[in-house]
Amino acid sequence: MTSIIRYLGDRIIGTVESVSADRIEVLLDPEAPQATALNTGTPAAFPRINGYVLIPNESGAIIGVISSVRIERLPYPKRRGTQQDFGLVDLPFPARLMVLTPLGTLIARPKGDTTDSIAHLRLQVKRGVDVFPSVGDPVILPTDEQLQAIVQGESPDTPGRILLGYCPTAGRAPVYVDPDKLFGRHLAILGNTGAGKSCSVAGLVRWSIEAAREARIEATESNPDGRRRDPRPNARFIVLDPNGEYAEAFKDLDDLRLFQVHVGPNKGQSRPLKVPAWLWNGEEWAAFTEAAHGVQRPVLFDALRRLRSGAGQPDDFRVRIRNKAKRYQALLKSRLHSGEHQQPRKREGVAHDLINCFNDFADIAAQVPIGFDVDLKKKLEAVAERARKAEERARANIDRQGQQWHNNFSDLDLECVIEALQEVSHVLGLGEDDSFVAEDAPIPFPIKDLPDFIQALASSQSSRDIAQFVDTLNLRIRSLLARGRLASVLQPDDSMSVTLEDWLTDYIGADQASNGSVAVIDLSLVPSEVIHIVVSVLARMVFEALQHYRRQTGRALPTVLVLEEAHTFAHRDLSGGKGTPAGQACSRVIERIAREGRKFGLGLVLASQRPSEISPTVLSQCNTFLLHRIVNDHDQELVKRLVPDGLGALLRELPSLPTGRAILLGWAAPAPVLVEIRELPKKHQPQSADPAFWGVWVGEEERLINWKKVAEVWQGQSWSRMQATDNEIAAEGEIGGTD
Numbered sequence: 001m002t003s004i005i006r007y008l009g010d011r012i013i014g015t016v017e018s019v020s021a022d023r024i025e026v027l028l029d030p031e032a033p034q035a036t037a038l039n040t041g042t043p044a045a046f047p048r049i050n051g052y053v054l055i056p057n058e059s060g061a062i063i064g065v066i067s068s069v070r071i072e073r074l075p076y077p078k079r080r081g082t083q084q085d086f087g088l089v090d091l092p093f094p095a096r097l098m099v100l101t102p103l104g105t106l107i108a109r110p111k112g113d114t115t116d117s118i119a120h121l122r123l124q125v126k127r128g129v130d131v132f133p134s135v136g137d138p139v140i141l142p143t144d145e146q147l148q149a150i151v152q153g154e155s156p157d158t159p160g161r162i163l164l165g166y167c168p169t170a171g172r173a174p175v176y177v178d179p180d181k182l183f184g185r186h187l188a189i190l191g192n193t194g195a196g197k198s199c200s201v202a203g204l205v206r207w208s209i210e211a212a213r214e215a216r217i218e219a220t221e222s223n224p225d226g227r228r229r230d231p232r233p234n235a236r237f238i239v240l241d242p243n244g245e246y247a248e249a250f251k252d253l254d255d256l257r258l259f260q261v262h263v264g265p266n267k268g269q270s271r272p273l274k275v276p277a278w279l280w281n282g283e284e285w286a287a288f289t290e291a292a293h294g295v296q297r298p299v300l301f302d303a304l305r306r307l308r309s310g311a312g313q314p315d316d317f318r319v320r321i322r323n324k325a326k327r328y329q330a331l332l333k334s335r336l337h338s339g340e341h342q343q344p345r346k347r348e349g350v351a352h353d354l355i356n357c358f359n360d361f362a363d364i365a366a367q368v369p370i371g372f373d374v375d376l377k378k379k380l381e382a383v384a385e386r387a388r389k390a391e392e393r394a395r396a397n398i399d400r401q402g403q404q405w406h407n408n409f410s411d412l413d414l415e416c417v418i419e420a421l422q423e424v425s426h427v428l429g430l431g432e433d434d435s436f437v438a439e440d441a442p443i444p445f446p447i448k449d450l451p452d453f454i455q456a457l458a459s460s461q462s463s464r465d466i467a468q469f470v471d472t473l474n475l476r477i478r479s480l481l482a483r484g485r486l487a488s489v490l491q492p493d494d495s496m497s498v499t500l501e502d503w504l505t506d507y508i509g510a511d512q513a514s515n516g517s518v519a520v521i522d523l524s525l526v527p528s529e530v531i532h533i534v535v536s537v538l539a540r541m542v543f544e545a546l547q548h549y550r551r552q553t554g555r556a557l558p559t560v561l562v563l564e565e566a567h568t569f570a571h572r573d574l575s576g577g578k579g580t581p582a583g584q585a586c587s588r589v590i591e592r593i594a595r596e597g598r599k600f601g602l603g604l605v606l607a608s609q610r611p612s613e614i615s616p617t618v619l620s621q622c623n624t625f626l627l628h629r630i631v632n633d634h635d636q637e638l639v640k641r642l643v644p645d646g647l648g649a650l651l652r653e654l655p656s657l658p659t660g661r662a663i664l665l666g667w668a669a670p671a672p673v674l675v676e677i678r679e680l681p682k683k684h685q686p687q688s689a690d691p692a693f694w695g696v697w698v699g700e701e702e703r704l705i706n707w708k709k710v711a712e713v714w715q716g717q718s719w720s721r722m723q724a725t726d727n728e729i730a731a732e733g734e735i736g737g738t739d
Contacts, residue, residue, distance in 0.1 A: 191628025
C-alpha cells in the first residue's frame with residue numbers, strides 16, 4: 001500500500017482541534033481560502049456545507065464531509081510556522097472553525113505492478129475509519145482526482161455502472177452507481193411531491209437499460225469470435241403504478257409491456273390488465289371476503305380446494321354425510337390414540353360418542369332417497385350397527401340410580417367403527433383432503449361456481465354462524481363478477497384460457513427478456529376496494545415465481561419490482577394489525593419481499609412521499625437511500641434514524657434541497673454524496689406535473705367536460721351504449737384518470 005501523504009503539497013487548510021467517533025473539529029488557518037480555493041488544480045468553492053476534505057494518516061486519508069462552519073473569537077491570532085505573538089493586547093481575533101463528519105478512508109493502491117509513480121496509483125474508498133486522527137493533524141483539500149474517487153466510487157470505465165448524475169459540491173464529478181448494490185439490497189427513493197422523486201425512478205430504470213444495452217454492444221464489438229450478442233438487455237423491471245404516471249414515460253422503449261384497465265375501446269398500445277381471481281391464494285380470498293377464522297374460512301378453503309382440483313359440485317346430502325363421517329372419524333381416532341377408551345371416568349365419553357354415531361347414521365340411512373346409491377345405504381347402516389355393538393359390548397350393568405356404566409372398550413371395536421366410516425367416504429368418492437390440491441395452488445377454475453360450492457358446503461352445517469354469514473361471503477364474491485371494470489381485471493372473458501405460463505411470460509418477462517425489459521402495470525383505474533388485493537397478488541406472484549425458478553435452476557433471476565406510493569401498500573398501521581384485512585395481506589407480502597427477496601434475485605425499489613408512514617420492517621431492509629427534499633419534521637426524523645453509518649446529522653439539508661437534487665447514501669454509495677440527478681427529456685418524464693391552474697383559467701389550455709360519459713363509466717354502464725363524438729373522445733383523454 002502506498003501512502004497518500006505524497007499528494008499533500010500546498011493544500012493544507014487547517015489542523016484538527018478535537019476528535020470524537022462521529023465528529024471532528026478543525027481550526028482553519030488564516031491563509032486558508034475564504035470562498036474559492038485555487039490550490040486544488042481548478043477553482044473550487046471552499047468552505048461549503050457537504051464539501052469534502054482529507055486528513056492524512058498511515059493507512060491513507062480520512063474522508064470528512066463538512067457539516068458546519070462558524071466563526072470563533074480567539075484571544076490571539078493563529079499563524080503558521082514559528083511566529084509567536086507575545087505581548088499583544090488581549091483583543092478577540094476571528095478564527096474559522098469547521099465541523100466534519102468522518103465518512104471513510106481514501107486509499108491509494110498501485111495499478112497492476114508496484115510502482116512509486118503517482119500516475120500509476122488507483123484511488124479507492126473504503127467504508128469506515130480504521131485510524132482516527134490526533135489533535136494537531138493537518139487537514140487538506142482533495143484534488144479533482146480524489147474528489148472523483150470519493151463521489152463516484154468506481155471508474156466510469158468499469159462495466160455495469162450507471163451514471164446517476166453529478167456532484168455539485170465536488171466540481172460536478174460524475175456519480176456512478178453499481179446496479180448490483182443499488183437493486184440487490186433494496187432502494188428507497190423518498191421525497192415530497194414535486195421534488196423530482198418520480199423522475200429519479202423513471203431515470204434509474206431508463207439509464208439502467210441504456211447502460212446494459214451499451215455494454216452488450218461493446219461486448220459484441222470486442223468479441224474476437226465475431227459472435228453477435230443481442231443488444232436487448234436481459235433485464236426485468238416491473239413498475240406498479242397506482243397513479244398512472246409512467247404510461248408514457250417508457251413508450252419509446254422496445255417492446256414496452258403496458259397493462260391498463262380498459263374501460264372503453266382501446267385506442268392505444270396497452271394491453272388489458274388481467275389478474276384472474278384463480279391466481280388468488282387462500283389468504284387473499286379470505287382477506288377480501290373478510291371470512292371469519294372459526295367457521296367461514298374452512299368452508300371457503302374447502303370450496304377452493306374442490307374447484308382447483310376439478311371436483312364436481314357437492315350436493316347437500318353427500319356433503320352432510322361426508323362432514324359427519326370426517327367428524328366421527330377424527331373424534332374416535334383421537335379417543336383411541338389417547339387411550340381414553342380404557343380410562344375410568346373418560347370411557348363414558350367414548351360411549352356417548354358411539355351412541356351419537358349410531359343415532360346420526362341410522363337417521364341418515366333412513367333418509368337415503370329411493371333410487372340413490374344402494375351400496376351407500378348399506379355402508380351407512382353398517383356404521384350405525386358397529387357403533388351400537390361396540391357400545392353394548394362395553395356396557396356392563398345399571399347402577400342403583402338407573403345409570404348405565406361401561407367397561408373398557410376394546411381397540412378392535414373402535415377400529416371397526418373407524419373402518420366403516422372410511423368405507424363411507426370411499427363410496428362417496430370424496431376421499432381425504434389430501435386428494436385435493438391446496439387452496440393456494442394457481443390452477444384455473446370458474447369463479448362463477450365458487451358461490452354455489454360455498455352454499456352447498458355450508459348447507460350441511462348445523463352451525464348458526466355459517467347459516468347467518470355464508471350469504472355475506474357469496475355476496476362479496478358475486479360483486480366481483482357484477483362490476484364491469486372490476487370483472488374485466490379479475491374475471492376476464494378469457495380467464496380460463498389464460499395459462500399460468502402465459503401470465504408469467506407477460507407480466508414478469510419471457511426468456512432472455514425477448515418481449516421487453518419493462519412492464520408498467522397501471523393501477524389508476526383499479527377500484528379502491530380491491531387495489532390492495534391486486535397489488536398483493538401481483539407482488540406475491542412475482543416473488544413466488546422467482547422462488548420456483550431458483551429451486552429448479554439453483555440460480556437467482558435478477559428482477560426489480562418498483563412500488564410507487566409505497567406508504568399506501570406497506571403502511572405502518574397495516575403491519576401493526578390495523579386497517580382492512582386486504583390491506584394487511586398486501587403489507588405482509590411487501591414485508592416478506594423486503595426480508596427475503598434478495599435471496600431469489602428480487603430487488604425492491606420503494607418510492608414514497610411519506611416515509612414516516614411506511615412499515616418499519618420494509619424501510620429497515622433498504623440498504624440504499626436516495627433522499628429528495630423532505631420538509632415534514634416527522635419524516636425527517638425517521639429518515640435520520642434509518643440512514644446507515646450514523647450520518648443523520650448530514651441530512652439537515654433535506655428541507656432546502658432544490659428540485660432534481662438528492663442525497664445518495666448507503667450500500668450503493670462509497671460515501672454520502674449530494675447528487676444533481678441527470679435531467680430527463682420532457683417526453684420521458686412521468687406524468688406527475690403540477691396542475692396548470694392559470695393556463696386553464698385564462699384559456700391557454702383547453703379542458704372539455706362531458707359529465708354524462710364520466711357518470712356512465714363511473715356507474716359501470718356499458719360502453720356500447722355510448723356514442724362518443726370526436727370532441728367527447730378528446731374530453732376522455734383529458735379526464736381518463738377519473739375514478
